[in-house]
Amino acid sequence: MKLSVFYEYVIRLGRERDPRGVKGVKAYPDTAVLYGSPEKEVRNILAGIDIDTQELLLADRLADAQKVDLVLSHHPAGQAWASFYKVIPLQSVLWRRLGVEPAAVDGFLEERMREVSRKLLAQNHMRTVDAARLLDIPLMCAHTPADNQVHAFLQEKFDREAPATVEKLLNMLSSLPEYAAAAGNSAGPRVIIGGPGRPCGKVFVDMTGGTEGPKQLFEKLASGGVGTVVSMHMSEEHFSRLRAGNVNVVVAGHISSDTLGMNLLLDGIESLSGERFNFMECSGFRRIRRI
Numbered sequence: 001m002k003l004s005v006f007y008e009y010v011i012r013l014g015r016e017r018d019p020r021g022v023k024g025v026k027a028y029p030d031t032a033v034l035y036g037s038p039e040k041e042v043r044n045i046l047a048g049i050d051i052d053t054q055e056l057l058l059a060d061r062l063a064d065a066q067k068v069d070l071v072l073s074h075h076p077a078g079q080a081w082a083s084f085y086k087v088i089p090l091q092s093v094l095w096r097r098l099g100v101e102p103a104a105v106d107g108f109l110e111e112r113m114r115e116v117s118r119k120l121l122a123q124n125h126m127r128t129v130d131a132a133r134l135l136d137i138p139l140m141c142a143h144t145p146a147d148n149q150v151h152a153f154l155q156e157k158f159d160r161e162a163p164a165t166v167e168k169l170l171n172m173l174s175s176l177p178e179y180a181a182a183a184g185n186s187a188g189p190r191v192i193i194g195g196p197g198r199p200c201g202k203v204f205v206d207m208t209g210g211t212e213g214p215k216q217l218f219e220k221l222a223s224g225g226v227g228t229v230v231s232m233h234m235s236e237e238h239f240s241r242l243r244a245g246n247v248n249v250v251v252a253g254h255i256s257s258d259t260l261g262m263n264l265l266l267d268g269i270e271s272l273s274g275e276r277f278n279f280m281e282c283s284g285f286r287r288i289r290r291i
Contacts, residue, residue, distance in 0.1 A: 013265055031142050033140045051077065052131075076141045188253060191248065195248075215235075221242070229249045
């Protein structure tokens with residue numbers, strides 16, 4: 001498969017699971033072919049959650065034994081890292097579904113975008129891309145399309161099975177191989193607010209839209225009928241905002257959730273294309289097929 005076609009599949013599958021629907025979503029600022037010819041044939045992929053110079057050097061070393069056609073990162077780099085804050089407006093749909101006033105949602109999201117964009121100003125965005133160029137190794141990142149996969153997968157699962165307690169929700173997560181593997185490495189799902197015996201209520205999955213939403217909006221979860229939040233991770237600021245309320249918070253795990261999203265995305269590509277890629281796993285990623 002050509003690299004350009006691989007990229008097109010990533011965007012297509014991201015749009016199909018986007019909370020906003022397919023219409024109006026053409027691409028994702030945090031997903032890009034960062035280096036390499038669009039005509040490059042891709043079969044052997046070194047895939048990881050974070051890719052930096054050390055992973056690219058690993059790819060170069062592995063090339064002595066097995067050719068690496070593409071290094072695939074989940075988290076963005078280069079221009080995709082510099083502009084990833086632009087996907088934050090995706091979250092607007094999620095908060096509006098909870099009944100939060102549109103004007104409040106848009107105002108807080110704009111503030112959050114400015115905050116994240118300021119933090120990015122100090123970053124050395126092109127460091128990893130420069131290493132890929134010098135080593136002449138194709139490099140791509142797939143961020144929001146993968147996050148859309150895990151967000152939709154888990155939200156639909158919780159809506160369908162409606163766990164009665166936090167413990168049952170934890171059991172549901174632990175039954176998924178990505179989270180089971182993380183638990184074996186002491187990084188499994190964890191309750192950080194609430195307890196296993198507490199009622200779950202309505203579950204809100206917070207796993208897409210680039211980064212955590214505005215902390216001011218999290219205070220509105222209970223009024224939106226949410227009983228439990230399931231997130232990849234949670235900052236201390238967000239934790240402090242929720243600790244005083246009656247909402248349970250389950251941190252499913254960052255790398256394990258990203259791995260689940262990437263696996264679902266790659267399953268979709270292999271299923272649609274009829275091709276099977278050879279994956280070399282690194283940087284926290286483990287390829288688990290469901291097809």
